[in-house]
Amino acid sequence: MIQCLIVDDEPIARQILETYCRHLPHLHVAASCSNALEAKTELQKQPIDILFLDINMPVLDGLAFLKTLRNPPQVIFTTAYKEFAIDAFDLAACDYLLKPFSFERFIVAVDRATALLSKPVAVTADVRAATPETVFIRYEGKIYHIRLDEILYAEAAGNNTRIVTVKDTLAPVMTFSAVEALLPRPAFLRVHRSFLVSRAHIGHIEGNRIFIRSHEIPIGNHYRDEFFREVGLNG
Template sequence: MKSITCLIVDDEPIARDIIAAYCKHLPQLTVVASCDNALEAKAVLQQQPIDVLFLDINMPVLSGISFLKTLRNPPQVIFTTAYKEYAVDAFDLAACDYLLKPFSLERFIVAVDKAIDRLQPVQAVLQTAPEPVAEPYVFVKADGKIYKIAHDELLFAEASGNYTRINTTAGLLMPGMTFTSFTGLLPVSQFLRVHRSFVVNKSKISHIEGNRIFVGPHEIPIGSNYREAFLRELGV
């Protein structure tokens, strides 16, 4: 099994030691650094790829929640905190799990397994089965209305909790449907999954720079688990 790189961020030395000790029970985990503040952790993330980030929330200077918001393409995040009131904010940021201190080794392993599941290789396309011939548009319900969106008008879509942010040439729509439900309506030959939270209309991409896709004025991150398959779909 491929080694999974981990970064521990917590301002309490004892808390960092406990997580490091738990990691030693799982041979596939490799702790590459242990930091006592978010700014130090940011430097580590800039220097090397990290698969799983164990992140405390209540820290001086920059909280774990604020720190995660600064990351363009974050690793899998497992929050570790003594404050349960931050749970909603954590999951709004697509955190993998939320461990409430003190947590057991058993609960820690459950969280790590969730992160490993998310790290499994994925396909850049929405599905691999042959797609049926479909109409060149979709219907979605938003703001009490039903909108017809032609595939060619759809720029990209983004997961937003139980909603989906649909960016079109005419503007933004937020239907009350999950990202998975919406992307299931789209033809895989035209719309590519480039991140766990983004799908892009291939024909609308103006250029790609590093781990960013540009669609008009919009910048869309490319997830590390999607990059290889995405570029292969583009033939580059």
Template sequence: MINCLIVDDAPVARDILVEYCKLLPMLHVSATCADAFEAREKLQQVPIDLLFLDINMPILTGIELVKTLKYPVQVIFTTAYKEFATDAFDLGACDYLVKPFSLERFIIAIDRAAERIGKPSSPTEYTSNVPVLGNNHLLFRSEGIINKLGYDQILYLEASRNNTKVVTSEGTLVSTTPLSSIEKLLPQNLFSRVHRSFIVNRSKVTSLHGNRVLLNKIEIPVGSNYKNIFFETLGIKTK
């Protein structure tokens, strides 16, 4: 069992998480809390493996709460605010769910948390067509085969209608999941969207030429809407 603590100042949000957790036998909701201070007390009283944590709460935010914790616990942030994702992942968050999130997206987050915690993950990790991320790999189904790709193997991802081409140093695989959905899961400290149709692994970038980025001999277009942000992540001043 994975012992869970749900922390959210909105009763409806807490109730939804409780109901989602009931659908997965591996999860046990040890307690629910309405604010960060109540959560701190519970964490001292009850052994917790996984923390479902809202961000925008009175007095002490979810981000601030995690910074005060003295022992490691896996955290899945559940929030209506997209802009704190970078801060969350910098703190080692397991996942970041933006409200309202689907049951399918919730299951993906649980599979990822289970892998980190070291518990056997649910069968959905191997039957779903939706990619699942581990600590250092991407797991997804392509042509009926489960593929496990280390982040370092991935050169770039390209949108192809409703599918996504995942281009590696060994070849190309096709996922039936749209690029925009995969983008939400990829670690932002490794991958960058450079065009509406392309996401690149920044560690594979070898040079920049105007509105093109080169991964050795592979040229990827850089869209005008993404150029400044992408260059800044590489430490290049655009002004």
């Protein structure tokens, strides 16, 4: 059972998150707070795995609150303000949900947090953290040291995930959700149930297709609106 803490000064927003959590049997809402000071008390009282955190709150905003936590849980920001996304990910946030977000988008964020909880990058046999800008990936008996800015996109391929870089194509035995948890947002964006793309390497967008160098990647209908919001477009 994954213990969750909800922090939002809007009662309706807390209610929506509580309802979403109840739909997933592995989530348990340990507490729901209206401000950061209440949340800090809850974190001192009990272990929390996932923190759903609003940004614009009185007394202490969500970003400032996160900076006060020495060993924070996995943090999913829930906010109506997209301009704080970079600051959030600089603080190692797991995901950033823009209100109003769908239940499907909520599940994606929870899956990402769950993957980080169940398969910490620091101890997995196939992936080792190097620096914030690089990762080590084991593939076909070799360990590849890959710069994040050289990754073009990742594609689900059965029990493997194809990771296409500017130099190579690797297919390590890793689930797509594990790779998604490894690649930081907003540098990498989910655009399809089977594709993650590097924001920096997007050449152009045409209809429901993204072109990255010679690669053509589909945009899934369920991911289209969120993707266009992430890149600052209206779709």
